Amino acid sequence: MPNGLLALTNFTSQEKGHAFHPAPLRFLNTTASSTAVARSFSASFVFAIVSVVDGLSDQGLAFVVAPTSDLSSANGGQYLGLLNANGTASGHILAVEITIRNPELSDINSNHVGINVNSLISQQAKPAGYYADDDDMAFRDLMLNSRRPMQVWVDYDGEGRRLNVTLAPVQAPKPKYPLLSEAIDLSTIMADTMYAGFSSSSGMVSTHHYVLGWSFSFDGPAPPLDFSKLPSLPHVGPKPRSKILYITLPLAIMLLIAAVLAVTFIVWRRRHRFAEVREDWEEDFGPHRFAYKDLFHATDGFKNRNVLGVGGFGKVYNGVLPVSNLEIAVKRVSHDSRQGIRKFIAEVVSIGRLRHRNLTQLLGYCWRNGELLLVYDYMANGSLDKYLHNKNGPALCWPQRYLIVKGIASSLLYLHEDWEQVVIHRDIKASNVLLDREMNGRLGDFGLARLYDHGTNAQTTHVVGTMGYLAPELMRTGKATPSADVFAFGVFLLEVVCGRRPIGSDEHNNPMVLVD
Incomplete structure (x- = not known):
């Protein structure tokens, strides 16, 4: 971004992003006996997870050492833009994940840090936090999606063959005791040259994953970051009101009333055109609900020229969502039973959580005037x-x-x-x-x-x-x-x-x- 902030993902759902050091790094030394030994290295970085919904985020990010910087074939979602839908890799992948809970990947909770080798099932994982440098070494919890920057240290000791991961609030000194400590010989995992960087993905909740700054070093601690030079995070939420508003408010009242009267009828017609049925129980289904207005504009008003096919349950339309530019297929299904609609939508939302490379991804639904609109990935x-x-x-x-x-x-x-x-x-x-x-x-x-x-x-x-x-x-x-x-x-x-x-x-x- 213009201020130097590294944005791995933006507020677009179902997205993945990568950022790697442009040149490969040599991670192996050859001993006198021609044995390849992994070098000691240290990485330090400051990250922040910012969601449009306070206290709720999706997926996460990872510090990655990989044999290639081209991970375009990897899956997003719970696979963090790092591995494919099998959840495994052929080899030479080291990742420190900072992520929410995914049950199919055996994650411990929705706020954890883990060490992963050639898989997204962590070899070791712990809830996010750090051990205070006091007499009782109390464990202090940290919320990864708090919208506040945090610092991570990843240190590998080539002689001791041990990988340590430490987490702390930004500008706090590095804790003496790491959050994770894993005995591991990276000589069998690393290739001669590898790329170091970051991988991230977002899910149904619109979330931004940022890296504010990072450093890396072989055979010694990573250079300390100058916090005064780190970029600031963008503001989330409504902007502060300007004092000019209060000065000009008396003069603007008459113009405002006239404008409201002029557009009331137009607004009423527009709302009536895009009116939807919404029940209280639908709040449980969260982001799976699409606005009818968005689907209407995506398909050019469900024009016949956008029809992909016709089946026993209705027509399927091609469309492009206006904000994310995601190409979708929208199926219109008649469903007049109000008694069965709640169960039907509950099953639609459950099916929307299916993740398999040979299933058409069901992204969500919209319910309006006895009609269901099901939104799929476009094939x-x-x-x-x-x-x-x-x-x-x-x-x-x-x-x-x-x-x-x-x-x-x-x-x-x-x-x-x-x-x-x-x-x-x-x-x-x-x-x-x-x-x-x-x-x-x-x-x-x-x-x-x-x-x-x-x-x-x-x-x-x-x-x-x-x-x-x-x-x-x-x-x-x-x-x-x-x-x-x-x-x-x-x-x-x-x-x-x-x-x-x-x-x-x-x-x-x-x-x-x-x-x-």
């Missing part, structure tokens, strides 16, 4: 259906088909077994498999999905889905189970392999069922 190559059944369209080679099928199988395993609840999709078919820019298959459209806890039995419900994909037992039991999804996946697999629809006709125009 550049559309649905798999048009590649399988459009004779004039592009054809898929066998490696592409295999990659798509394998990806959808991986997403089903995640939904049925690996997530915190069992998710039954109930409508697996080619038209619900979307392709991103790299032609990876992503399972989408969770409008019929049902969730229940592991170890419990599925409840009887209405039989829904698409003819040709329905498992035979559904007609008898009415229970949506993982087995019903797997049956539909089997039909989908046949469809991908042979290019025929589940229900169609043969060359003599006789009805044909693909499973038969």
Whole structure:
């Protein structure tokens, strides 16, 4: 930024950012016996986490030593822009994370510091704070998202093979006792040359991650930072009122009244145009709620030229959010049952927390006039259906088909077994498999999905889905189970392999069922 402040992420949600020293550093020394030994090093930096919501932040940042400064293929969100969706790396990654709690990564709480090696599951982690340099060595808590700068020291002793991490308020002297101390031989982790810097990501809560200054040194302590030269953080919240307001207020009252009368009717019409249904219980769902006005402008008023496709539940529109410039797909779903809307939205929000590389990310929803708007990540190559059944369209080679099928199988395993609840999709078919820019298959459209806890039995419900994909037992039991999804996946697999629809006709125009 102009004042020298390093902004890793801004107030855009679902973003990642990186900043590395431009030149690689040599982290290994070669001994007389030709053995590579990691050098001692020390890093010191001042950071601040600033959220638009006081006391609430999302994701975090990390000091990183990596073999490359190009982490463009890494995932954002809980992966901190550092690793991919598997949560692991092939090697040579050291990170000190300063982050919130992510249950799937075994984090201890929502305010902690951890040491990570080739993984986002910390080898050691502790709540944020420091040990006071007094007689009782009392532990003093620190809130990472307090909007106040804090200082971190990362020190590695090459001889003792020990990594220490120390945290303290800004301008406070370095505590004698580190917050984290881990016995680790970095000789087996470091490459000969590595890049040092920072990685960060934001989630659904708009959060800014800043680095105010940093220093680094080999074979000795990092140079101390001159706090008088560190940039100041930008102001968050309303600006102080100017005294001019009070001086000119009497003169402005008449003009203000005239202006209010002139625009009242226009404002009323505009609000009525974008009016939404909002209930008290929706406050629990927080940032998953999109404003209808934003979705209206993103899709140019839901113009037909922006229609991506039409299904049994409504149309899907392409759009670009006005502030973040994020390209999205908006699905309009009719849902007139006020009694069932609360449960439906609760499930939509739960599904929005799913994170898998082969799932279309559900970003949130909007509810207005008996209509639900579901907001998804935009998939550049559309649905798999048009590649399988459009004779004039592009054809898929066998490696592409295999990659798509394998990806959808991986997403089903995640939904049925690996997530915190069992998710039954109930409508697996080619038209619900979307392709991103790299032609990876992503399972989408969770409008019929049902969730229940592991170890419990599925409840009887209405039989829904698409003819040709329905498992035979559904007609008898009415229970949506993982087995019903797997049956539909089997039909989908046949469809991908042979290019025929589940229900169609043969060359003599006789009805044909693909499973038969």
